[in-house]
Amino acid sequence: MKYEGNTHVYAIDNIDTDRIIPGKYTKTLDTSIFANHVLEDLDPEFAQNVQTGDILVADNNFGCGSSREQAPIAIKSAGISIIIARSFARIFFRNAVNVGMPVIEVPRHNIEPEDKIEADLSQGKVHNITKGEVYEGTKMPVVMLSIFNAGGLISYLKKHKTYAPS
Amino acid sequence: MGKTIIEKIIANHSEESVNAGDITIVDVDATMATDTTAPLAIKSFEEMGGEQVQNSDNTVLVIDHASPPPNEQVANLQARMRSFSREQNTHLYDIGEGIGHQIMIDHKHVRPGQIVFGADSHTVTHGALGAFATGVGSTDLAGIWLTGQTWVKVPETIKIEFEGKLQPGVTSKDIILYLVGKLGISGATYQSIEYSGSATNEMSLASRMTLANMSIEMGAKAGFVDTEGLVLKEPFEHIQPDEDAKYSEIHKVNVSELQPQISIPHSPDQVVNASYVENTPIQQGFIGSCTNGRLEDLQAAAKVLDGKKIHPNTRLLIAPASKQVLHDALEDGTFAILTKAGATFLTSGCGPCVGTHMGIPADEENIISSSNRNFMGRMGNSKSNVYLGSPSVVARSVLHGML
Ligand code: SF4
Numbered sequence: 001m002k003y004e005g006n007t008h009v010y011a012i013d014n015i016d017t018d019r020i021i022p023g024k025y026t027k028t029l030d031t032s033i034f035a036n037h038v039l040e041d042l043d044p045e046f047a048q049n050v051q052t053g054d055i056l057v058a059d060n061n062f063g064c065g066s067s068r069e070q071a072p073i074a075i076k077s078a079g080i081s082i083i084i085a086r087s088f089a090r091i092f093f094r095n096a097v098n099v100g101m102p103v104i105e106v107p108r109h110n111i112e113p114e115d116k117i118e119a120d121l122s123q124g125k126v127h128n129i130t131k132g133e134v135y136e137g138t139k140m141p142v143v144m145l146s147i148f149n150a151g152g153l154i155s156y157l158k159k160h161k162t163y164a165p166s
Numbered sequence: 167m168g169k170t171i172i173e174k175i176i177a178n179h180s181e182e183s184v185n186a187g188d189i190t191i192v193d194v195d196a197t198m199a200t201d202t203t204a205p206l207a208i209k210s211f212e213e214m215g216g217e218q219v220q221n222s223d224n225t226v227l228v229i230d231h232a233s234p235p236p237n238e239q240v241a242n243l244q245a246r247m248r249s250f251s252r253e254q255n256t257h258l259y260d261i262g263e264g265i266g267h268q269i270m271i272d273h274k275h276v277r278p279g280q281i282v283f284g285a286d287s288h289t290v291t292h293g294a295l296g297a298f299a300t301g302v303g304s305t306d307l308a309g310i311w312l313t314g315q316t317w318v319k320v321p322e323t324i325k326i327e328f329e330g331k332l333q334p335g336v337t338s339k340d341i342i343l344y345l346v347g348k349l350g351i352s353g354a355t356y357q358s359i360e361y362s363g364s365a366t367n368e369m370s371l372a373s374r375m376t377l378a379n380m381s382i383e384m385g386a387k388a389g390f391v392d393t394e395g396l397v398l399k400e401p402f403e404h405i406q407p408d409e410d411a412k413y414s415e416i417h418k419v420n421v422s423e424l425q426p427q428i429s430i431p432h433s434p435d436q437v438v439n440a441s442y443v444e445n446t447p448i449q450q451g452f453i454g455s456c457t458n459g460r461l462e463d464l465q466a467a468a469k470v471l472d473g474k475k476i477h478p479n480t481r482l483l484i485a486p487a488s489k490q491v492l493h494d495a496l497e498d499g500t501f502a503i504l505t506k507a508g509a510t511f512l513t514s515g516c517g518p519c520v521g522t523h524m525g526i527p528a529d530e531e532n533i534i535s536s537s538n539r540n541f542m543g544r545m546g547n548s549k550s551n552v553y554l555g556s557p558s559v560v561a562r563s564v565l566h567g568m569l
Contacts, residue, residue: 014351014433018541022548023520026202027232027240029209041548061352064385065541066520067287069206069303090356090387091287095303141189143317153305157214163191163309163317 003082003102004118004129005053008046009111015042015058016065017092021074023066034074052079055119057111059085063092072096072103082119084111084126097144100152109135121148168408170323171390172358175298175405179281186322186412194310195280196224198266202231202520203285205243206304208250211311218254220314225256226275228266230515235261236523264488264514267291267456271375272490278393278402283310288456288538290386293378294371296393296405298358301382321358321387322414323407324349328365330422337466338373339458339536339556341365342380343427345419347437355385357414360407362392365421371396372460379457380538383434428534428569429554432542440559443569448532451482451564452545453557454512455519455537459487461494463536463557468500470561471507477567482509482560483525485517508564521546534563 019042021034039046056075062085063071072095075083082102086109096103104119106126111117115130124137140148143163150156167185169177177183179192199207204227211219219225227247235241244261251258259269267288270276276292282299283289285307292299302316310316328341359381366374374391381389393404426440453459453467464486476482484504486492492514495501505511512518518525519537526546527533533545533552540552553569563569 016433016541018539018544022543022546023202023231024522024546027243027522029205029243041543061355061385064351064355065287065539067285067289067301067303068202069305087352087355089352089385091301091303094306098303098305098309141319143189153309154210154213157309157312161215162313163315 001102001121002118003055005055005081006051007055007057007111007113007115007117008050009057009113010042011059013060014064015062017063017068017071018065020063020071021068026068026070031073031077034070035077038074038078047078050078050080053081054079055117056080056083058083060087062088064089067091069095069099072099072101076101082121084119097148098153100148105138106135107138168410168412170358170407170411170413171296171360171405172298172323172388173320175279175281176318176320178279184320186320189317189319191315191317192281193315194283196226196275196282197307197310198226198228198270198282198284198286198289199304199307200231200266200286201229201233201240201244201247203304203307204247207285207308207311208246210305210308214308214312216308216312219256219311222255224275225254225311226259226266226270227251227256228259228263228269229261230265231520232522233261233513233515262489262513262515264490265456265459265516268487271295272488279405283307283316287382288379290381290389291375291379291456293381293389294374294391296390298388300387321356323358323360324354325360325413325416327363327418328361328421329363329418330365330420332365332421332424335558336424336426337556337558338369338376340424340427341421342377343429343437343554344424346380346383346429346435347427349384351383351385351433351435353384354381357386358388358390359386360390360392362394366391367395370462372462376457383538426556426559428559429540431540431551431553434539434554440555440569446532446569448480448534448563448568450525450527450531450533451480451560452518452525452533452535452537453560454485454487454517456487457538458536458557459485459491461491464491464495464500464504466557467561468503470558471565472503474507474565476508476564479567480564482564483512483518484509485512486514489514518545520544534560534569536560
């Protein structure tokens with residue numbers, strides 16, 4: 001799986017779930033509401049500017065805070081194709097994989113705004129096309145990779161009905 | 167090789183004898199979901215083709231986050247929880263019963279040594295009982311409803327020893343705020359924490375819950391308070407770490423000199439001595455939440471406010487952690503002291519903690535809250551400033567109109 005697109009870079013640590021989607025918008029199953037308010041306390045213009053296929057880049061501990069699965073769903077429904085962060089908060093990372101939102105942990109990179117990026121999830125690598133650089137990502141555990149490859153936890157469990165398929 | 171508490175608990179629930187770093191499948195003893203996360207979990211469960219929830223007797227749904235519902239949309243989601251609970255024979259605690267994490271412990275849905283998954287990050291609170299309890303998203307929870315199991319990666323453990331005796335007016339909230347400030351908001355990411363030492367041995371269950379609760383504010387997967395000194399009605403097995411257990415870090419903290427702590431906007435790990443920010447004007451105080459909404463917390467506030475009135479420029483909102491706490495506060499006179507001082511009591515539950523209703527601050531206002539998070543916009547308005555402190559600090563601040 002390869003993702004290519006323009007980047008939105010927020011070079012800050014600890015972007016929390018309250019900033020990804022404020023609690024007041026989470027009381028619905030209508031994902032278009034999440035998409036309209038995604039990241040609004042961090043960057044009020046993000047929801048308007050984002051184009052389908054764009055890539056979100058952040059620093060450490062992205063998605064810390066609450067367990068709300070609405071956070072990766074909001075980013076996914078806004079059209080972001082993959083999130084690249086130096087590190088992720090635990091629950092956010094797990095939720096993202098479960099809802100089929102591609103994520104890759106890349107501890108060291110020099111991605112800047114406007115750089116064109118190609119992320120290769122199966123190889124665990126990120127190419128910075130503008131700068132001609134390649135960055136190594138952390139490998140996902142096998143169980144997460146199989147859930148992700150199934151298209152998320154719903155389709156995985158719909159098919160296998162168990163976490164230990166023989 | 168010696169094992170930490172979490173390695174022991176996970177091994178007890180898995181077919182393998184695991185150590186930190188291993189990934190394994192565990193049997194789950196109980197689950198909890200709230201009105202924020204249960205509707206999505208129900209949807210995921212149905213999309214997985216789920217028909218019957220496993221362990222429905224230990225499946226708990228709680229309406230605590232937006233309770234009672236502030237609008238029709240939320241009301242309809244909550245109605246869906248009620249019908250699902252009836253169809254599936256699960257427990258449902260309706261509006262006013264209290265916060266999920268409090269209910270799980272009060273109603274004995276969790277016991278020491280068990281594994282509990284909750285669709286709420288503060289599920290780590292049950293570590294006060296020596297249980298492995300952690301937060302997951304709605305779809306992960308639906309997977310547990312479907313299979314009775316889930317996968318976990320066994321985390322490494324940080325050991326924290328709190329030694330010494332607290333000064334009067336200093337509480338477990340001050341200890342944990344201090345630690346969050348020291349380790350930082352990602353200081354324990356992907357790890358578990360074991361809290362022990364002479365200071366924890368003397369703590370009430372309520373104070374232990376405050377400690378375990380804020381483990382997630384350091385990113386931890388779980389936080390265990392040493393069960394030494396813990397008194398429960400029924401006898402239980404104390405799971406202790408082996409002497410040669412391996413820790414990623416060990417910190418010793420002497421709490422005898424600790425002063426009241428305050429976390430300043432907009433991150434829980436921005437922690438200072440309360441005296442450092444004194445004179446900051448305050449418009450609203452909040453006492454409640456899964457961190458500090460229990461009887462001892464209300465009593466601590468009543469001790470400060472007995473026979474006095476809060477400052478005319480301030481408001482004080484109190485949401486007891488459960489109906490039981492409300493009853494107890496009514497019975498022992500705490501409720502009357504606080505309302506006479508000018509407090510407004512809200513429905514037992516999360517109240518204004520998460521900014522969905524009941525007590526959203528105005529622009530530029532400063533709030534002192536006994537809860538656990540002060541991220542920007544946390545209480546529903548990104549132009550307000552939330553400070554975090556113990557219930558005594560909240561009470562003192564609304565009394566004087568400043569921190
Ligand atoms: S009281 Fe606050 S932190 Fe605790 S469960 Fe409710 S919303 Fe979450």
